Amino acid sequence: MQELTITSGRHMHHIDPHLTIWGWEIPVYLFLGGLVAGILFFSAVYFLRGKSDEMRTTVRVAPLFVPFLLATGLFALFLDLEYKIHLFRFYTVIRLQSPMSWGSWTLGIIFPLSTLWALMHAESVFPNWRYPYKWMEQAMNFVKKYAKILAWLLIYYAAILGIYTGILLSAFNARPIWNTAILGPLFLVSGFSTALAFNMILSKTKEERHKLGKIDLMAIGTELFLIIHMFMGFLASTEIHVEAAQLFLGGPYTAPFWIFVVGVGLLIPALIEVLDGMHKVKSTLVPAFLVLFGGLMLRFIIVDAGQFSSWIF
Amino acid sequence: MGKAFTRRDFIKISGLGLGALSLGAGFYNKSSVPQIKQIAQQAGASISGNTPTPTVCEICFWQCAGWVHTKNGEPWKITGNETDPNCNGRLCPRGTGGTGAYLDEDRLRTPLIRKVVDGKQTFVEADWDEAFTFIADKMHKIAKEHGPECIALFSHGSGGGFFKHVLRAFGSNNITAPSYAQCRGPREEAYLLTFGEGVGSPERTDLRDAKCIVLIGSHLGENMHNTQVQEFADAVGQGATVITVDPRYSTAASKSKYWLPIRPGTDIALLLSWIHVIIEEKLYDEEYVEKYTHGFEELKNEVKQYTPEWAYPITTIKPHVIRETAREMARHRPSTIIHPGRHVTWYGDDTQRSRAGAILNALLGSWGRRGGFYYANKASVPKYHYEKYPKPKKTWRDAFPDVYPLANLALANGICDATIPTAKRDCSFKGWLVYGTNLIHTLPEQKKTLEAIQNLDLLVAVDLMPSEITGYADVVLPECSYLERYDDLRELPGRVPTIALRAPAFEPKYNSKPGWWIARELAVKLGLEKYFPWKTIEEYLETRLNGVGLTLEEMRKKGVHEFEDRHPLYFEEGMEPQFDTPSGKIELWSNLLANYGFDPIPRYTAHEQPPEGYYRLIYGRAPTHTFARTTNNPILTELKSENEVWVNKNVARLHGLNNGQYVVLTNQDGERSTKIKVKVTERIRHDCVYMVHGFGHTDKRLRKGYLRGADDTKLISRVKVDPIMGGTGMRVNFVTFEPAV
Amino acid sequence: MARYGMVIDTKRCVGCADCVVACKTENNVPDGYCRDWIVEDVRGNYPELHMEIRSERCNHCENAPCVRCCPTGASYTDEDYGVVLVDHDLCTGCKACIASCPYDARYVHPEGYVDKCTFCMHRVREGLQPACVEVCPTKCMHFGDLDDPHSEVSKLIRSRPNHALIPEAGTKPKIYYLL
Ligand SMILES: Nc1nc2c(c(=O)[nH]1)N[C@H]1C(S)=C(S)[C@@H](COP(=O)(O)OP(=O)(O)OC[C@H]3O[C@@H](n4cnc5c(=O)[nH]c(N)nc54)[C@H](O)[C@@H]3O)O[C@H]1N2
Ligand SMILES: Nc1nc2c(c(=O)[nH]1)N[C@H]1C(S)=C(S)[C@@H](COP(=O)(O)OP(=O)(O)OC[C@H]3O[C@@H](n4cnc5c(=O)[nH]c(N)nc54)[C@H](O)[C@@H]3O)O[C@H]1N2
Ligand code: SF4
Ligand code: SF4
Ligand code: SF4
Ligand code: SF4
Ligand code: SF4
Numbered sequence A: 001m002q003e004l005t006i007t008s009g010r011h012m013h014h015i016d017p018h019l020t021i022w023g024w025e026i027p028v029y030l031f032l033g034g035l036v037a038g039i040l041f042f043s044a045v046y047f048l049r050g051k052s053d054e055m056r057t058t059v060r061v062a063p064l065f066v067p068f069l070l071a072t073g074l075f076a077l078f079l080d081l082e083y084k085i086h087l088f089r090f091y092t093v094i095r096l097q098s099p100m101s102w103g104s105w106t107l108g109i110i111f112p113l114s115t116l117w118a119l120m121h122a123e124s125v126f127p128n129w130r131y132p133y134k135w136m137e138q139a140m141n142f143v144k145k146y147a148k149i150l151a152w153l154l155i156y157y158a159a160i161l162g163i164y165t166g167i168l169l170s171a172f173n174a175r176p177i178w179n180t181a182i183l184g185p186l187f188l189v190s191g192f193s194t195a196l197a198f199n200m201i202l203s204k205t206k207e208e209r210h211k212l213g214k215i216d217l218m219a220i221g222t223e224l225f226l227i228i229h230m231f232m233g234f235l236a237s238t239e240i241h242v243e244a245a246q247l248f249l250g251g252p253y254t255a256p257f258w259i260f261v262v263g264v265g266l267l268i269p270a271l272i273e274v275l276d277g278m279h280k281v282k283s284t285l286v287p288a289f290l291v292l293f294g295g296l297m298l299r300f301i302i303v304d305a306g307q308f309s310s311w312i313f
Numbered sequence B: 001m002g003k004a005f006t007r008r009d010f011i012k013i014s015g016l017g018l019g020a021l022s023l024g025a026g027f028y029n030k031s032s033v034p035q036i037k038q039i040a041q042q043a044g045a046s047i048s049g050n051t052p053t054p055t056v057c058e059i060c061f062w063q064c065a066g067w068v069h070t071k072n073g074e075p076w077k078i079t080g081n082e083t084d085p086n087c088n089g090r091l092c093p094r095g096t097g098g099t100g101a102y103l104d105e106d107r108l109r110t111p112l113i114r115k116v117v118d119g120k121q122t123f124v125e126a127d128w129d130e131a132f133t134f135i136a137d138k139m140h141k142i143a144k145e146h147g148p149e150c151i152a153l154f155s156h157g158s159g160g161g162f163f164k165h166v167l168r169a170f171g172s173n174n175i176t177a178p179s180y181a182q183c184r185g186p187r188e189e190a191y192l193l194t195f196g197e198g199v200g201s202p203e204r205t206d207l208r209d210a211k212c213i214v215l216i217g218s219h220l221g222e223n224m225h226n227t228q229v230q231e232f233a234d235a236v237g238q239g240a241t242v243i244t245v246d247p248r249y250s251t252a253a254s255k256s257k258y259w260l261p262i263r264p265g266t267d268i269a270l271l272l273s274w275i276h277v278i279i280e281e282k283l284y285d286e287e288y289v290e291k292y293t294h295g296f297e298e299l300k301n302e303v304k305q306y307t308p309e310w311a312y313p314i315t316t317i318k319p320h321v322i323r324e325t326a327r328e329m330a331r332h333r334p335s336t337i338i339h340p341g342r343h344v345t346w347y348g349d350d351t352q353r354s355r356a357g358a359i360l361n362a363l364l365g366s367w368g369r370r371g372g373f374y375y376a377n378k379a380s381v382p383k384y385h386y387e388k389y390p391k392p393k394k395t396w397r398d399a400f401p402d403v404y405p406l407a408n409l410a411l412a413n414g415i416c417d418a419t420i421p422t423a424k425r426d427c428s429f430k431g432w433l434v435y436g437t438n439l440i441h442t443l444p445e446q447k448k449t450l451e452a453i454q455n456l457d458l459l460v461a462v463d464l465m466p467s468e469i470t471g472y473a474d475v476v477l478p479e480c481s482y483l484e485r486y487d488d489l490r491e492l493p494g495r496v497p498t499i500a501l502r503a504p505a506f507e508p509k510y511n512s513k514p515g516w517w518i519a520r521e522l523a524v525k526l527g528l529e530k531y532f533p534w535k536t537i538e539e540y541l542e543t544r545l546n547g548v549g550l551t552l553e554e555m556r557k558k559g560v561h562e563f564e565d566r567h568p569l570y571f572e573e574g575m576e577p578q579f580d581t582p583s584g585k586i587e588l589w590s591n592l593l594a595n596y597g598f599d600p601i602p603r604y605t606a607h608e609q610p611p612e613g614y615y616r617l618i619y620g621r622a623p624t625h626t627f628a629r630t631t632n633n634p635i636l637t638e639l640k641s642e643n644e645v646w647v648n649k650n651v652a653r654l655h656g657l658n659n660g661q662y663v664v665l666t667n668q669d670g671e672r673s674t675k676i677k678v679k680v681t682e683r684i685r686h687d688c689v690y691m692v693h694g695f696g697h698t699d700k701r702l703r704k705g706y707l708r709g710a711d712d713t714k715l716i717s718r719v720k721v722d723p724i725m726g727g728t729g730m731r732v733n734f735v736t737f738e739p740a741v
Numbered sequence C: 001m002a003r004y005g006m007v008i009d010t011k012r013c014v015g016c017a018d019c020v021v022a023c024k025t026e027n028n029v030p031d032g033y034c035r036d037w038i039v040e041d042v043r044g045n046y047p048e049l050h051m052e053i054r055s056e057r058c059n060h061c062e063n064a065p066c067v068r069c070c071p072t073g074a075s076y077t078d079e080d081y082g083v084v085l086v087d088h089d090l091c092t093g094c095k096a097c098i099a100s101c102p103y104d105a106r107y108v109h110p111e112g113y114v115d116k117c118t119f120c121m122h123r124v125r126e127g128l129q130p131a132c133v134e135v136c137p138t139k140c141m142h143f144g145d146l147d148d149p150h151s152e153v154s155k156l157i158r159s160r161p162n163h164a165l166i167p168e169a170g171t172k173p174k175i176y177y178l179l
């Protein structure tokens, strides 16, 4: 038997007995980041494939939300900073080894790009759209001329953003639950899935919804596959990782994770979508909402569990 | 006046302010307290600058010398004085956190007098003059009606000397401290009986050079008496064998080659058995025993019966372990030391247990030898010359005649007993002055202490904090912390004799005052001014220091002074062996004990064991706290804010207790503790539970300590008194668990 | 670049927490926080027990994840001493470094920046020992350059069995515990 006692000193706010440094802000930020990555990705892809009209919501409408979603996410991140007036310090250096630095720069780039992208589509969504100044119109014309390049850039950066939301956590060796290479792809796919759900909710056409649903089913399948592999990875790894995995396999996170993330967020929507595809149930937006909910829960639980898991105890 | 209150209620709230503060401030200026800034100028140093001020730590009684450092006039840190052999430049955690004593927001701020306001007893803020007048009137009245001897002083701490002086001048010699009958009294008497000299404080144990250290309960490392621990670590570092006898796997046990988890209360059996092995196997120092000891043959005959096989069922220590450890001790003699312990009032046969240890030391030849006990050099500075004290008609002895014949100091609990009137006693104590001791938490049998207090006409508490005792006082006098005052010189014996100076680093906060000033002003008010020919403490210190060719200014610069004049420490270095005992030798067989009808050679007597479902309550120290005096210290409570009750894993399972859960402990008399956290551990036997003494304050004014953890004293509702010297054995209480609500 | 580190003798350490108190006062560590702390590591079953007592703090890792993950360069490894420090002026309080430290050695100072043990560089630069090392009553802590083969710390590491904390985390900690 081992008794490990801290006999003096340690009862630091948000550090002991385990980290609680990150509250709701980071999961919300990661969720919105993933969502935005997915929206931009699908928008750009279908734009390039010339499906702007068939997939109008995906290509044109959804991106209009992106600047607002991003701003909300960034605001959440800002709220989390302990030294808020030092925010600008993120943009005085590029630190290649720091995912956080990558993230802030990626956001720094994606924010203007996506705003341009949104503006470009705003014109077609709102027929009465007018620019107050002439130069703006000229600038937008310039953007439109290079829309394809912009789309490629967005695909590229959206992928980075999506993966980054996972890598941000998985780079932390110190937290066994985060310390898996699967977290990047998992968050990317989950982000895409939430974007598809978001688009489904916005979409006005059955065809588009149907198409999105089919892709989402693939995304959900991939997520389940990744989750299973994540745990297999943990269980095949060091004692610390095995112990960390136990948090989800009998430990305190078991019920929330398997019920809310896997059950409510993945299996049930998948089932409904399959039945829907087989025309066994009436097509509704229920699965889409469940997917969004599941995606949010995934981030909350992973952020929390990661802080709970450590090398020490 | 008579008794002011039919019952002295415990006053929990802070006092009512009746505009006395402003008066107090005026009084302050007229008084003889020199402003510290002036002192500083005199001494040529700046107290607001960053020049450190010399101090002597008052967080415990080891009295380490240190430096108080400030940053922009604010307290910063306290460090040890490198030239002090009593700390070697390193304070213990409590001393390092000493600034907390100054910073504590809950400190007493101004004198308080108990008055009835709207039919309720309450403390009313008073100015100093008012408080002194009140006290002097009452003291005179008691003296007139019962004699000055009916006033007693309980004093623990360095400012107490000035109060002892006041009381003696007043005509009473009834001065006591809990450091005797609740602490090291039995040890001192046992060593006095055996070697003709006590161990003293700081202990003259030569741990530094010991090759084998035997700790019977002494939990060095948790007991943080500074240089003891330093030397213990040195010995461990040099590979000394440590043998720890403790029902608990203490810090010291973890440093030991042998941990003997003894059944509590059976140490004498183990010691006798060790003596048996050492004599039977002829492992003792024959030459030393031959030359210096008295009664070896009697001892030999007596201990024949105490085989390890005899001791095994009593102590639960296996015979081969007893033999092996005895041989290990002998292998390293004379550099083997059976540590005499310090807090030894455990089971009421403590003088005898301490004597068994002393005898073992004698057999191993460690007294007066390197790695055993050295001969301490005494620092002597001429006392200030005072007028002769009046001769008291009664002494503390008269308070308890016919009992405890070998007590050499007044018993704190004895004074307490003698305050409760009985048909037999013609006069009980009527007044208590209490300086720096929190009797409520300190004396066992709390109910008795409280009953005694109800019989007093006057209770004055001089304290730094609103400790529990102040809640029962008629007058509370706020002393400033040790960082804000001069005190008498620290004169310490040791390998190197030294004196050290405590000077104020800060001005007294609020309306608090140094002890010397309080004592002096009280004396003046009592009409005893002639006993205080000096007006300021500087004058007093200067006079004393001049007596050894030093000046206050010099001492302010160096803090510590070593005396050159020394005798050798060990026999082998030329120290003349001298034993101030009736036989002039080390008494293995004690003449005095025999004369008084006690066992001249220690004997084992069985102690009551806990009934089913109950566990013996044992207690000790946390390295970061001193008794109850630091459990409100803002720095030290950061490190440890409550105590835990240590419960053996199997016991915990039996009672369905989980680690970290809170319980209430109840003892055999139905006394209940405040709630305390359970520490489920492998580190303790199954027949006892352990907690650190000093927590569980019940005075709300102590905001950081209030109801944090539990107070062991509450549960020590009975004691076993040592018939030889009156020490109160306190580890004779049994507790069980109740769920905390 | 020197490589400063600590060697702590667990045989001598009594877990008194003086090092914790000294650090708190020396560095004005705010209430509720600490830069070092004491762990009692007990193994075995009654009565066969073993206890290691450790004074722990930031390990000033050679391969410091807190430095790597810091987005602003606020966390850095000092050039001269190889000590891991935080530049309060650059710190955003994003807490990435806290999440990255396997030893939970960092905390957010109430003023907003992240803080932790500095190896008392303000003292070391003046030729003094860190406050905790200097105060330790058992003299069980040693501080010095691990790159200098003649330093006390190097000699101790060579001459006595020792271990570092969580080496599996790959951080290359620079505090060694002598057994
Ligand atoms: N239950 C139980 N009882 C015990 C013990 C135990 O372990 N358990 N231990 C026993 C032992 S070994 C001893 S030595 C005694 C110790 O007994 P005490 O010396 O009575 O111990 P404390 O409880 O620390 O009380 C000290 C008081 O002095 C006050 N004080 C602190 N600094 C100053 C100062 O500068 N000036 C003044 N005027 N007051 C000050 C504190 O506020 C506190 O009220 O207790 C004995 N009693
Ligand atoms: N940090 C700190 N240090 C202190 C003090 C403090 O308040 N705080 N106070 C100082 C003072 S005044 C004193 S007197 C000393 C006291 O310190 P010590 O003299 O070391 O006190 P003990 O009573 O021997 O210590 C308690 C130990 O005895 C063990 N024990 C309990 N019952 C038995 C038993 O029946 N047999 C044996 N063999 N062991 C038993 C307990 O498990 C515990 O480990 O500490 C001094 N040092
Ligand atoms: S041993 Fe510690 S508390 Fe006691 S006097 Fe020395 S430094 Fe102060
Ligand atoms: S000060 Fe020294 S002995 Fe005390 S806990 Fe710290 S390292 Fe250990
Ligand atoms: S211990 Fe933690 S804070 Fe210190 S250098 Fe290593 S990773 Fe960074
Ligand atoms: S909290 Fe400060 S030091 Fe830590 S990673 Fe963020 S910016 Fe760097
Ligand atoms: S080196 Fe300095 S900052 Fe670090 S723990 Fe020790 S005292 Fe504190």
Ligand SMILES: [Mo]
Pocket (backbone or CB within 6 Å): B179, B182, B183, B184, B342, B343
């Ligand atoms: Mo004591």
